[in-house]
Amino acid sequence: MSKTYGIGEFAKRIGRSVQTVRRWEREGKLTAKRRPSGHRYFDESDVRAMLGGAPEKRxxxxxxxxxxxxxxxxxxxxxxxxxxxxxxxxxxxxxxxxxxxxxxxxxxxxxxxxxxxxxxxxxxxxxxxxxxxxxxxxxxxxxxxxxxxxxxxxxxxxxxxSPEREMVEDLLAIVHTFRGRMYEIRKYEKQIKDDYPDSLEPKGLLS
Incomplete structure (x- = not known):
């Protein structure tokens, strides 16, 4: 009798993840056999088909x-x-x-x-x-x-x-980006005050 595998054992046997095997089932690349209980299983013919059909080694x-x-x-x-x-x-x-x-x-x-x-x-x-x-x-x-x-x-x-100077440059780039965004917010806040000078003093957007 041919050896059978649950989905986890089958995934290990062919060197893939369980999630990949499930995706292949959804895509129709692989069809699992079913027991009377409805549980899926695979056998050596499935293993040979998948390993033999692999386009190249990983x-x-x-x-x-x-x-x-x-x-x-x-x-x-x-x-x-x-x-x-x-x-x-x-x-x-x-x-x-x-x-x-x-x-x-x-x-x-x-x-x-x-x-x-x-x-x-x-x-x-x-x-x-x-x-x-x-x-x-x-x-x-x-x-x-x-x-x-x-x-x-x-x-x-x-x-x-992992060069420290590279990390410093990346962090400075983040600071520079946020400074630019804060400047744009302040410009927007000033524009509101200029457009509506008689309105109630709006609460600062950055406060």
Whole structure:
């Protein structure tokens, strides 16, 4: 008798997440068998069909990033440190991604391409030196979405590869943005006072 699997066992057997298997069912890419009780199950024929039909092996990718072209030395330091980490852990790497762009901006070409490939189930693992090498804010959300597609994000936590000056520049950019918005609000408040000089003194918008 052929061995059967519940959805969790089946997902592990084919190297995908339970959420991915459920999505494939909804999309019609996979049809689960049903027991008399109505519970779904899979067997070895389903495993062979999914593994045999996989377009390519899922990749292990290393992603390295700095904010400015002037930080190329920092970029190479990331590459060397992660290379040493992978060699020490006997981790085979299929692809190395190096990118220059602020962690504050999500519209980085290679970063977005990586996210697209994760969503298509092409990436099994992404290694980064530190969380902020991927994004300054929102790492937990991206990690959650990656796990939904069966992709693990490995944070090596190389603190020395997370330049303090870059974080300072990002924080200054945030302060500058909010200062600009406060200036616009004050202009708007002044315009109201100028347009309605006889009205009651409005309460300050920023008070």
């Amino acid at each position: 990749l292990t990718v290393v992603y390295c990033r700095v904010s400015h072209v002037g930080q190329k030395d920092d970029l190479e330091s990331q590459v060397k440190a992660l290379e040493a980490y992978c060699l020490a852990g006997a981790i085979p790497v299929d692809e190395w991604i190096k990118e220059v762009g602020s962690a504050m901006h999500f519209k980085r070409k290679r970063f977005l391409d990586l996210l697209d490939r994760i969503s298509r189930g092409e990436i099994a693992r992404v290694l980064i030196a530190h969380k902020d090498r991927l994004v300054r804010f929102g790492f937990d959300l991206i990690e959650h979405l990656a796990l939904e597609q069966g992709c693990e994000i490995v944070v090596v936590n190389q603190e020395s590869l």
